[in-house]
Amino acid sequence: MNSAHDELAICATQVCRHYVMGQAKVRAVDGVDLKIGRGEFVALLGSSGSGKSTLLNLIAGLDRPTAGNIVVHGRDLARLTSAELAGYRREIVGMVFQAFNLIGSMTLLENVELPMRFAEVERPAREQRVREALQRVGLASRWQHRPAELSGGEQQRAALARALVNRPSVLLADEPTGNLDSHNGEEILRLIGEINGSLGMTVLMVTHERALAERFAQRILVMADGKLCGPEAPPAPVPPQPFPAEAGGGLG
Amino acid sequence: MKAADLFDLARRNLRESLLRNALTTLGIAVGIASLVAMLSLGIGLQKMANRRLTRSGLFDTVLVSSRAEFRGFNRGLHPQATETRVLDENVRQEIAKLPKVVEVFPDIRFPTELGYGDKPNLAVIAGLPLSAAQNEALEGMHGRFFSGPQAAEAILLADFAKELNPEPAALIGQEITMNYPERQVLANSATPAGFSVVQRQRALRVVGIIEHEPYSGFRGMAHAGVFIPMPLAESLNVLQPGDLRGLAAAPDSSRRTFNSLVVRVASPNDVEAVETFVKQQGFGVFSLLDATRNLRRFFAVIDLFLGIFGSLALAVASLGIMNTLVMAILERRREIGIMKALGASDGDVKRLFFAEAAAMGILGGMFGVWLGWLLGRIINFGTRIYLQHQQLPSEDVWLVPWWLVAGAIAFAVAVTLVSGLYPAARAARLDPVQALRYE
Numbered sequence: 001m002n003s004a005h006d007e008l009a010i011c012a013t014q015v016c017r018h019y020v021m022g023q024a025k026v027r028a029v030d031g032v033d034l035k036i037g038r039g040e041f042v043a044l045l046g047s048s049g050s051g052k053s054t055l056l057n058l059i060a061g062l063d064r065p066t067a068g069n070i071v072v073h074g075r076d077l078a079r080l081t082s083a084e085l086a087g088y089r090r091e092i093v094g095m096v097f098q099a100f101n102l103i104g105s106m107t108l109l110e111n112v113e114l115p116m117r118f119a120e121v122e123r124p125a126r127e128q129r130v131r132e133a134l135q136r137v138g139l140a141s142r143w144q145h146r147p148a149e150l151s152g153g154e155q156q157r158a159a160l161a162r163a164l165v166n167r168p169s170v171l172l173a174d175e176p177t178g179n180l181d182s183h184n185g186e187e188i189l190r191l192i193g194e195i196n197g198s199l200g201m202t203v204l205m206v207t208h209e210r211a212l213a214e215r216f217a218q219r220i221l222v223m224a225d226g227k228l229c230g231p232e233a234p235p236a237p238v239p240p241q242p243f244p245a246e247a248g249g250g251l252g
Numbered sequence: 253m254k255a256a257d258l259f260d261l262a263r264r265n266l267r268e269s270l271l272r273n274a275l276t277t278l279g280i281a282v283g284i285a286s287l288v289a290m291l292s293l294g295i296g297l298q299k300m301a302n303r304r305l306t307r308s309g310l311f312d313t314v315l316v317s318s319r320a321e322f323r324g325f326n327r328g329l330h331p332q333a334t335e336t337r338v339l340d341e342n343v344r345q346e347i348a349k350l351p352k353v354v355e356v357f358p359d360i361r362f363p364t365e366l367g368y369g370d371k372p373n374l375a376v377i378a379g380l381p382l383s384a385a386q387n388e389a390l391e392g393m394h395g396r397f398f399s400g401p402q403a404a405e406a407i408l409l410a411d412f413a414k415e416l417n418p419e420p421a422a423l424i425g426q427e428i429t430m431n432y433p434e435r436q437v438l439a440n441s442a443t444p445a446g447f448s449v450v451q452r453q454r455a456l457r458v459v460g461i462i463e464h465e466p467y468s469g470f471r472g473m474a475h476a477g478v479f480i481p482m483p484l485a486e487s488l489n490v491l492q493p494g495d496l497r498g499l500a501a502a503p504d505s506s507r508r509t510f511n512s513l514v515v516r517v518a519s520p521n522d523v524e525a526v527e528t529f530v531k532q533q534g535f536g537v538f539s540l541l542d543a544t545r546n547l548r549r550f551f552a553v554i555d556l557f558l559g560i561f562g563s564l565a566l567a568v569a570s571l572g573i574m575n576t577l578v579m580a581i582l583e584r585r586r587e588i589g590i591m592k593a594l595g596a597s598d599g600d601v602k603r604l605f606f607a608e609a610a611a612m613g614i615l616g617g618m619f620g621v622w623l624g625w626l627l628g629r630i631i632n633f634g635t636r637i638y639l640q641h642q643q644l645p646s647e648d649v650w651l652v653p654w655w656l657v658a659g660a661i662a663f664a665v666a667v668t669l670v671s672g673l674y675p676a677a678r679a680a681r682l683d684p685v686q687a688l689r690y691e
Contacts, residue, residue: 062684083597087595103590114594115595118597
């Protein structure tokens with residue numbers, strides 16, 4: 001790895017992901033070059049079917065590209081075995097989804113604890129880390145509730161706590177505001193922005209809400225038909241929003 | 253993922269679809285119960301048969317006879333009478349010294365005129381070895397066993413006792429007299445060799461009544477009605493049918509000979525070795541060894557078939573497990589996707605499904621063994637009532653040895669793990685992108 005790579009959080013080169021659907025060949029991602037620096041907050045815009053979620057899944061290590069390679073924090077994903085890729089998902093990236101994807105039968109505590117089970121974090125350390133993560137998203141008092149007892153915004157905040165609990169370097173968010181009203185959507189993005197700012201965590205967010213993206217992201221990329229349409233000019237810097245007092249507790 | 257977390261998650265998942273998993277576990281339990289019940293029945297029947305046969309003394313006994321007896325019938329074919337050995341005290345000592353031989357005693361029985369009350373009764377008296385008291389040959393006896401080897405006491409067969417007195421129990425403690433021919437060696441006689449026969453009389457006290465002839469009458473052809481202690485019978489020097497033949501064959505008539513010797517060995521497995529030795533010595537042998545061999549083969553086949561029938565139920569149960577786990581994959585598709593996105597490896601997912609299958613196997617196995625045990629208790633209870641109804645002594649036909657308990661649980665776990673192989677592999681292969689696709 002050269003030094004340019006070390007500066008970068010994510011470096012994708014000529015990445016392709018093709019599916020075969022019936023007779024047709026779908027080029028979901030078609031030759032994407034992407035460079036995201038460490039600590040950047042990048043929004044990936046595009047209409048549905050543009051391939052932005054597929055690209056995110058490739059970077060998340062949930063899917064493997066048909067061609068090209070992706071290097072995240074010095075790890076060449078194409079060279080990792082399936083078990084190593086699972087380790088990469090545990091340690092390097094955290095994910096937030098449009099559908100929240102909390103497990104309904106588990107309490108918030110158990111949901112947020114789940115990634116630490118896979119990462120084999122010692123039991124005594126877990127509860128403290130769950131509390132810290134829930135505090136950061138303003139849900140410290142709701143730890144014994146089940147997802148169904150929470151509003152959509154609260155569920156997404158819990159999902160964010162779960163994504164942070166293993167202290168990843170990169171946060172990947174797939175339409176995190178897609179199922180939320182504008183107020184809750186803003187709140188989530190403010191949280192993500194705060195995490196990006198205070199923890200220096202690299203954020204790549206897929207969304208189709210240009211207005212929100214322009215307000216919170218430092219850089220906006222647009223995707224169409226599997227191709228990146230070139231970086232748009234970063235919007236004017238947004239003054240940091242005041243944050244709810246409860247969420248002030250730092251992540252260790 | 254650590255084992256503690258694995259079991260924790262498996263327990264959660266099992267509890268989540270409690271009804272379905274409980275029904276599946278019950279299916280395994282029923283399968284295991286039927287297997288345990290079938291095998292236990294086989295083992296119980298075999299034990300019962302063995303017990304009966306050991307009690308009867310049929311299978312640990314070798315009858316030794318002088319070959320001359322058999323040659324006598326075929327003298328024309330085998331004219332080597334001079335080589336024949338005579339069954340005497342020396343031979344008895346020789347056989348008694350063999351390893352695994354428990355005891356050797358002559359088959360002494362003789363007809364007698366038995367005096368009881370005013371009328372004489374013809375009866376056959378036989379010597380009964382004192383070891384009969386230990387090996388259950390006298391099961392169901394009224395009264396008691398002989399007080400000593402030389403005690404002038406008698407045990408009567410119930411059928412014969414009824415001839416003496418319609419109320420056989422009243423005979424216990426009564427005195428009977430036996431008349432018998434004694435064989436007396438001629439004193440100071442130079443030539444010719446021989447013995448004289450003298451009539452004797454002896455009083456006996458009745459101490460016991462038995463329903464069935466000890467050893468099922470195998471140890472002697474003539475059925476006896478009265479039994480006296482074997483050492484006493486030997487010391488009486490009763491004239492035996494073989495004595496006359498002995499006089500003709502052996503020049504030394506003072507030597508006592510036996511018609512036949514009964515050799516009791518430690519276990520049916522030792523019969524063959526003793527038989528071979530005795531045959532080499534030039535005696536005739538008879539045992540039911542071949543019969544035992546066939547009996548064992550019979551029980552092995554019975555066990556096999558009972559096991560196969562039991563396993564069929566378990567096979568059905570294992571299909572149930574497979575079905576439950578495959579259903580769980582469909583149901584938990586999204587959950588598996590989430591776990592993978594959060595960093596669960598394929599191995600973690602596979603092990604989680606295995607742990608769930610194993611838990612159902614262990615629980616089902618334990619419950620099944622308990623159920624099988626309960627079933628066996630019911631079978632035993634029913635059999636006992638039936639036997640009592642038929643006025644037969646009750647007997648347990650059903651037996652669960654500890655190895656069957658452990659084996660059944662291990663088998664249940666093994667079967668569920670094998671049933672879990674396919675679902676676990678399928679769950680592990682699940683594509684997280686597909687599983688998480690927003691619906």
